Every structure is written in structure tokens, then in C-alpha cells.
Amino acid sequence: MLFDKIQAAATEHGSLFYVELVAFVAALYTLYRTVKIYVLRTRLGAEPVAWIPESGWFNSRKALMMFRLKRDGGLVEYLWGIWKGDDENFNVRIGGDTLFVTSDPDNLKALLATQFNDFALGVRHAHFKPLLGDGIFTLDYSGWKQSRALLRPNFSREKIGHTHMLEDHLQRLFKHIRKHHGEKFNLQELFFRFTVDTATEFLFGNSVEGLADETIGEYPTALFEGQFEFYDAFNTSQEVLSSRAWLQKWYWIMNPPYFRRCNKIVHNFADFYVQKALNMPQEELEKKSEDGYVFLYELVKETKNPRLLRDQLLNIMIAGRDTTAGLMSFTFYELSKRPDVWAKLKEEIYEKFGSGKDARVEDITFETLKKCTYLKFLINEVLRMYPSVPINYRFANKHTTLPRGGGDDGSKPAFIEKGSCIGYLVSAMHRNPKYYGADSHEFKPERWADKDLKPGWAYLPFNGGPRICLGQQFAITEASYVIARLVQEFPNIFDHDPEPANYPPRIIAQLTNSLATGLWVSLSD
Numbered sequence: 001m002l003f004d005k006i007q008a009a010a011t012e013h014g015s016l017f018y019v020e021l022v023a024f025v026a027a028l029y030t031l032y033r034t035v036k037i038y039v040l041r042t043r044l045g046a047e048p049v050a051w052i053p054e055s056g057w058f059n060s061r062k063a064l065m066m067f068r069l070k071r072d073g074g075l076v077e078y079l080w081g082i083w084k085g086d087d088e089n090f091n092v093r094i095g096g097d098t099l100f101v102t103s104d105p106d107n108l109k110a111l112l113a114t115q116f117n118d119f120a121l122g123v124r125h126a127h128f129k130p131l132l133g134d135g136i137f138t139l140d141y142s143g144w145k146q147s148r149a150l151l152r153p154n155f156s157r158e159k160i161g162h163t164h165m166l167e168d169h170l171q172r173l174f175k176h177i178r179k180h181h182g183e184k185f186n187l188q189e190l191f192f193r194f195t196v197d198t199a200t201e202f203l204f205g206n207s208v209e210g211l212a213d214e215t216i217g218e219y220p221t222a223l224f225e226g227q228f229e230f231y232d233a234f235n236t237s238q239e240v241l242s243s244r245a246w247l248q249k250w251y252w253i254m255n256p257p258y259f260r261r262c263n264k265i266v267h268n269f270a271d272f273y274v275q276k277a278l279n280m281p282q283e284e285l286e287k288k289s290e291d292g293y294v295f296l297y298e299l300v301k302e303t304k305n306p307r308l309l310r311d312q313l314l315n316i317m318i319a320g321r322d323t324t325a326g327l328m329s330f331t332f333y334e335l336s337k338r339p340d341v342w343a344k345l346k347e348e349i350y351e352k353f354g355s356g357k358d359a360r361v362e363d364i365t366f367e368t369l370k371k372c373t374y375l376k377f378l379i380n381e382v383l384r385m386y387p388s389v390p391i392n393y394r395f396a397n398k399h400t401t402l403p404r405g406g407g408d409d410g411s412k413p414a415f416i417e418k419g420s421c422i423g424y425l426v427s428a429m430h431r432n433p434k435y436y437g438a439d440s441h442e443f444k445p446e447r448w449a450d451k452d453l454k455p456g457w458a459y460l461p462f463n464g465g466p467r468i469c470l471g472q473q474f475a476i477t478e479a480s481y482v483i484a485r486l487v488q489e490f491p492n493i494f495d496h497d498p499e500p501a502n503y504p505p506r507i508i509a510q511l512t513n514s515l516a517t518g519l520w521v522s523l524s525d
């Protein structure tokens with residue numbers, strides 16, 4: 001009936017009729033949305049949030065620019081520029097959706113802790129599922145709770161404090177450094193290989209030995225066909241996951257055949273070790289637990305489900321590997337540029353653990369590393385200036401509010417519509433003078449000695465609330481050990497940055513951060 005009437009009206013008024021009809025429906029819908037949001041917002045006691053000006057149709061110009069900068073390494077600085085530190089909260093329209101962007105500690109506390117149940121990861125599960133399946137990093141609600149309960153006991157102090165497991169891999173790293181005879185090389189690339197080696201050993205009980213190659217006269221042991229493809233496949237899959245995360249609800253566009261092929265290689269790798277563990281007699285498992293700590297062997301005591309085991313291990317791998325490599329890379333980036341920081345660090349490490357031939361390696365433990373005050377300040381500062389996860393997001397699972405961002409001065413509650421996305425920029429918050437003073441853009445480990453510096457929720461490298469990083473202590477122990485050992489072995493560091501004028505450096509923001517041009521340094525005895 002209605003359709004017939006529309007057709008008759010179209011015949012009578014000519015072809016412009018359809019354009020007018022669409023405009024009318026759009027206007028009606030806009031009016032409906034405006035009234036609906038006004039009513040909901042008033043009911044929840046919130047006020048309107050400021051918008052940042054659009055550029056291009058639905059901000060398409062901004063979105064394209066962000067994609068380009070993500071690839072070229074300028075995204076984190078660009079976002080900081082939009083922010084300017086003053087506007088900690090605003091709305092932005094991207095591709096027709098409203099994104100509430102915040103770097104306000106009060107809002108982050110509500111988002112991640114006090115109003116935890118109002119928010120979820122949302123589409124992250126769909127973004128990451130082809131590689132990671134159902135695990136702690138991808139699930140919400142009861143699935144996440146069960147995962148956390150299953151995995152948490154494996155991060156206790158006695159299970160993650162095995163620093164000696166790192167030493168064999170470090171010896172390989174030293175060989176790579178020494179083969180350059182004091183000439184420049186890319187240390188970041190070695191750190192990324194190192195963390196895959198240590199992560200695969202810790203998680204699966206066997207390292208991929210990515211650092212073992214002919215240039216240092218070592219060859220990895222292959223246990224099965226396709227083992228050596230794991231390293232590249234995992235990197236490639238991870239890059240695609242990052243692009244899918246950036247595409248948000250359009251993630252399905254990014255599903256190329258090479259992604260599916262790489263996922264298969266990674267799954268075959270994990271399945272091999274899972275099956276090996278499942279086939280192990282109980283006594284052998286117990287014996288392995290006594291010999292050293294392997295995540296998989298501990299999990300097998302709790303569940304025999306091969307898919308669950310594979311998914312959880314890959315979830316931890318993705319959460320822990322690049323983040324730690326990034327932390328070590330940015331630390332040495334700063335160390336290579338700051339002789340004053342390098343000297344103070346050396347003083348502390350040499351005093352506590354000796355150096356060169358007199359190095360007391362066995363003294364470097366979880367407990368003794370914790371007592372290295374300057375090393376702690378250094379790591380705090382690296383994670384402040386270069387948080388491994390600079391940008392993150394959550395979705396509202398109901399109509400709700402966040403404490404700040406509404407009203408003329410942004411001090412009133414902000415309305416958050418069900419289904420909308422909240423982007424939070426930890427990197428911007430970490431450089432805001434409001435929380436870190438006028439020198440907030442400077443790299444200054446000493447700031448952490450100031451007893452008055454109590455950033456609370458303004459310092460969030462490991463997230464906060466119920467989903468706080470499970471591997472925080474693990475990562476800090478591993479990075480501290482590597483830093484201390486490198487300082488012991490190589491007393492001299494020199495900067496060979498190909499872009500020395502670019503400070504802060506260009507950063508590639510994949511799922512986590514890395515230096516766009518690599519970490520070019522030389523280290524010598």
C-alpha cells in the first residue's frame with residue numbers, strides 16, 4: 001500500500017522525489033536520535049560532550065591520515081597533537097560512529113575498574129579469533145573470568161622468578177652483538193627474536209631458537225616439519241590482527257589468504273607441543289615441573305582440552321612477547337642517547353652485581369632486581385614515555401556515563417550510548433603536564449625519586465582494574481635481567497640513530513609499539 005503511494009507520488013513529482021524522500025527520512029532519523037539521546041542523557045544526569053571539528057566526509061580525511069601515520073610511524077605523536085593535553089575528553093565521528101576519546105584518569109578508573117561491568121572488549125573477539133580463538137585476551141564476561149581463574153595461579157612469584165632460564169638465550173644475543181665488533185647493528189630486531197625464543201620456551205617447553213643461526217655458528221633443532229616457519233608466520237598474523245583491530249567493525253575486509261595460511265602454521269606449531277604434553281605420562285609431567293617451569297605443563301594438570309590449551313597459550317604469547325621486546329628496545333633507545341642515564345645505571349648494576357669477568361650472574365634474581373632503585377625508575381620512565389599499548393578501547397554494553405567530559409568545561413559526567421566505543425590514549429595521559437609537571441615531555445628517570453609524584457590512575461602502562469596485565473612482574477623481571485646483563489657485558493654504548501633529529505622517535509603502532517627505524521646502536525666491551 002505504502003509502496004504504491006510512494007510510486008504514485010514519484011510519478012507525479014518527477015525523479016527528484018526520491019532524493020527528497022531520502023533527505024526527509026534522514027532528517028526524521030536525526031531528529032529521533034537527537035531526542036532519544038537528549039532524554040537518555042538527562043535521565044542519567046550527564047551533559048553534552050565537546051566534538052572535535054570534522055575533516056572530510058564523516059572524518060574520512062582524519063581516518064585516512066591515521067592509517068597512513070600508523071604505517072609510517074607518526075600516529076602516536078599525531079594523536080598527542082590533537083590532544084594538546086588540555087582536552088582530555090571529546091567526541092569524534094569516524095565512519096558514521098561516535099567515538100568518545102579520553103585520557104582522563106577519573107574516566108579510566110571508572111572504565112576499567114569502578115564501572116567495569118558497564119564495558120566490554122566487544123568486537124576484539126571477532127578481530128582476533130582467527131589466530132587466538134577463545135582466550136583471556138579475547139573473551140568477555142564468564143569466558144574471560146574462567147580464563148583468568150585458570151591462568152592467574154601460573155603468574156605467582158615462584159613461577160615467574162626463574163631468571164636463569166633467560167641466560168642461554170642471552171648468551172646467543174651476546175654472540176650476535178659481538179659478531180659486529182663494535183660496529184652498528186639493529187638491536188631491536190634481536191630483542192624481538194629474543195622474546196620469541198624465551199616466550200616459546202616458557203609457554204611450550206621448547207624454544208623456536210630464532211637467535212640460533214649460521215652467523216653465530218649455531219643451528220636450531222627441528223622437532224617437526226614447519227617449525228622454522230613459526231617465527232615469520234606469527235609476525236605476519238599479528239600484523240594483520242593489528243589492521244583488523246584498527247578497522248573496528250569493518251575488520252572482516254582484512255582476511256587475506258596469506259593470513260589464513262600463517263594462522264595455520266602457528267596453530268600447527270602450538271598443536272604439536274600441546275599434543276606432546278597431553279601424551280606425557282603423569283610422572284614425567286611432575287618431573288618436568290620440578291626441573292623448571294613450563295606454562296603448558298602446568299596447564300595440562302588443569303585441563304586436557306587441546307583447543308583450550310592452544311588458544312590460551314597463543315593469547316599469552318600475543319600479550320607478552322612484543323610488549324616486552326618494545327620495553328627493552330625503548331630502554332636502549334634512550335640509554336644510547338643519554339650518557340648520564342647510562343652512567344647512573346652502570347654504577348648501580350656494577351655495585352650490586354659486578355661487571356665483565358667479575359659479573360656475579362647468579363646474584364641477579366627476582367628479589368635482587370627489585371632492589372635496584374635506579375633500574376626501576378628507568379623502566380617506569382620508559383613505560384611512561386613509550387607505553388607498550390598506547391591506544392586501547394572498550395565498548396559500552398549499556399547506556400551509561402563516565403564521570404568527566406560533559407558540560408562546557410568538561411567537568412560534568414559524559415553520556416555514553418550503549419554500543420558506542422570509548423578510545424583511551426594512555427600515551428597522551430602519560431605526557432600530560434597536569435600529572436607530570438612542565439617537563440612531562442622529557443625523559444627523566446629521576447622524576448620517580450620524587451615522593452610527591454603519585455600519579456595514581458594517570459600512570460597505566462599495564463592497564464588497571466580486574467583486567468590488569470597478568471604478566472606485569474614477569475615482564476619487568478625479564479626486561480630488568482636483560483638490561484642488567486647487557487650493561488655488565490658491554491660497558492660502552494653508542495647511538496647510530498638514522499634519524500637523530502626526530503625526537504621523540506617515529507613509532508610503529510601495531511598491537512604494541514616499536515621504533516619505526518629500528519634501534520641502531522653499537523655496544524662494546
Ligand code: HEM
Nearest residue numbers: 136319320323324327388389461462463467469470471475
Ligand atoms: C612491558 C610488558 C607488558 C606491558 C606493557 C603489558 C601491558 C598490558 C596491558 C596494557 C594489558 C591490558 C590489555 C587490555 O585489557 O586491553 C595487558 C593484558 C595482559 N597481559 Fe600484559 N603487558 C606486558 C607483558 C606481559 C607479559 C610478559 C605477559 C605474559 C607472560 C602478559 C600477559 C597479559 C595477559 C594474560 C593480559 C590479559 C589480562 C586480562 O585481560 O585479564 N603481559 N598487558
